[in-house]
Amino acid sequence: MTQQNVVVSDTKSGVSLTVFPTPAQKKPPAAPGGYISISRRRVLKNLEINGDQRINAWVESMRASSPTHLKSAPSFSQEQNSWILHHPSALDMFDQIIDASKGKQIVMFLDYDGTLSPIVEDPDRAFMSHSMRKTVKKLARCFPTAIVTGRCKDKVYNFVQLAELYYAGSHGMDIKGPTRSSKYNKDSKAEAILFQPASDFLPMIDEVYQQLVEKTKSTPGAMVENNKFCLSVHFRCVDEKKWSDLARQVKSVLKDYPKLRLTQGRKVLEIRPTIKWDKGKALEFLLESLGLANCSDVFPVYIGDDRSDEDAFKKLRDRGQGFGILVSKFPKDTSASYSLQEPNEVMSFLQRLVEWKHMSQRARSRV
Numbered sequence: 001m002t003q004q005n006v007v008v009s010d011t012k013s014g015v016s017l018t019v020f021p022t023p024a025q026k027k028p029p030a031a032p033g034g035y036i037s038i039s040r041r042r043v044l045k046n047l048e049i050n051g052d053q054r055i056n057a058w059v060e061s062m063r064a065s066s067p068t069h070l071k072s073a074p075s076f077s078q079e080q081n082s083w084i085l086h087h088p089s090a091l092d093m094f095d096q097i098i099d100a101s102k103g104k105q106i107v108m109f110l111d112y113d114g115t116l117s118p119i120v121e122d123p124d125r126a127f128m129s130h131s132m133r134k135t136v137k138k139l140a141r142c143f144p145t146a147i148v149t150g151r152c153k154d155k156v157y158n159f160v161q162l163a164e165l166y167y168a169g170s171h172g173m174d175i176k177g178p179t180r181s182s183k184y185n186k187d188s189k190a191e192a193i194l195f196q197p198a199s200d201f202l203p204m205i206d207e208v209y210q211q212l213v214e215k216t217k218s219t220p221g222a223m224v225e226n227n228k229f230c231l232s233v234h235f236r237c238v239d240e241k242k243w244s245d246l247a248r249q250v251k252s253v254l255k256d257y258p259k260l261r262l263t264q265g266r267k268v269l270e271i272r273p274t275i276k277w278d279k280g281k282a283l284e285f286l287l288e289s290l291g292l293a294n295c296s297d298v299f300p301v302y303i304g305d306d307r308s309d310e311d312a313f314k315k316l317r318d319r320g321q322g323f324g325i326l327v328s329k330f331p332k333d334t335s336a337s338y339s340l341q342e343p344n345e346v347m348s349f350l351q352r353l354v355e356w357k358h359m360s361q362r363a364r365s366r367v
């Protein structure tokens, strides 16, 4: 690359442009603000446009991924019907699912928000019901069970309060084994599991958290949540007309932190380290910790409702093991095989798994 070439990178938008001078431009013109600066200005202008387009794309995508109103147009019900054909209800397909798992060790991975708990306005009040807790407790007696969430691990633990589970907080960047022994972790090895691949990022995340709180305080309803290794900026209680402004505020803070990236969830923008780690990798790590990563007779089931869960759905597809279940009332682009409409259906599905396990144990003990 010659000295005159200009590389302009917008690390946040992933845009990296290299501007090569044309032969006619090779000598810098005498005029102030030579050709490199003019090109740079043009490129920066383009980046501004791209930046705005990107913000609009986030905002649109956030609206689409968490629709507020049930659509009623005929084309929508057609879309819904065709989607359901491709992602049938895991409750309707229960027998087929059980058939596919025959002779294999089922391992359960559960997202938290929108899967075990209903979506609510205040993230600090996203409690799971007692009946859901009871169900998950029973489930963990039948199968190794992990909670995989974007939340801070300790916060989700306070919601779930089951010491016999594995927990992967901060989108899998904070993993911990059970602290209470169960059938699957008798040798106490599980308790020793602790994996934090992004610990170097802690000071940066704290710094960005402070800046985001300061920057967004002028936007009524905006809330920044510290999830330890990642952050969430909540849009749910912000007037939709202000969403683009809020996204711009977030982007303006992040421009100085190329080592952080933005992802988007249900009315939330999430800020996380650029390391190659996600819920899919966390799932693989947990299977390895359980000594099941290289087994052909493992059957992982991952249930989740959000974009970040797609990494885990995809991982299962790539491994050709088990399957994903998307929790959604609406058709969504997904790598999950099955669907459930809401946390209540998730609970029914988990209950059926527990009943089936008890029945098959009883049948085996009779033989």
Ligand SMILES: O=P(O)(O)OC[C@H]1O[C@H](O[C@H]2O[C@H](CO)[C@@H](O)[C@H](O)[C@H]2O)[C@H](O)[C@@H](O)[C@@H]1O
Pocket: 111, 112, 113, 114, 118, 119, 120, 121, 122, 123, 126, 148, 149, 150, 151, 225, 227, 231, 232, 234, 235, 236, 265, 266, 267, 268, 270, 306, 308
């Ligand atoms: O991986 P998850 O367990 O699904 O966590 C993803 C985000 O969940 C939470 O936000 C979502 O639930 C809130 C409470 O119902 C809701 O108000 C918000 O709009 C949703 O996006 C959590 O607060 C975030 O920090 C997580 O990133």
